[in-house]
């Protein structure tokens with residue numbers, strides 16, 4: 001598989017089935033991006049359904065470490081609120097921070113999945129170290145400029161591929177429907 005192609009692609013982080021896509025897929029650890037994966041860039045909070053999903057992940061015995069390129073205090077604040085270990089200022093996709101995060105939770109590459117909303121940072125970084133990568137649609141359309149510029153590249157890489165877990169066939173057929181709007185509904 002090309003280094004840029006995600007192993008799976010989901011409409012929202014909560015559309016990743018804890019049982020089927022994590023536990024039964026053999027993942028004991030998850031390194032999860034923060035901005036627009038768990039934390040909305042628009043509302044600056046972690047949506048309630050995302051918090052519930054994280055609780056289910058941990059209850060299932062999957063250990064989580066936040067892995068963020070954010071250079072501010074936010075990753076530490078969010079990690080405190082969610083009671084999770086964190087590696088910030090990560091410079092993804094460079095391998096160093098992935099290795100540090102993996103070590104923090106005692107993970108091995110073969111049983112670790114990286115979850116994030118960007119190909120160039122989360123997916124490429126995971127694949128460089130032999131880890132699987134689950135790409136998710138960003139929680140909000142709003143993004144920092146550097147990320148917004150990468151979205152065209154991501155659309156090119158993904159081509160016609162649709163995310164799993166869109167709320168309806170209508171949503172899948174409507175190019176203007178932001179998957180982030182599928183909040184709360186069941187796939």
Ligand SMILES: [Mg+2]
Nearest residue numbers: 033035036117
């Ligand atoms: Mg992100």
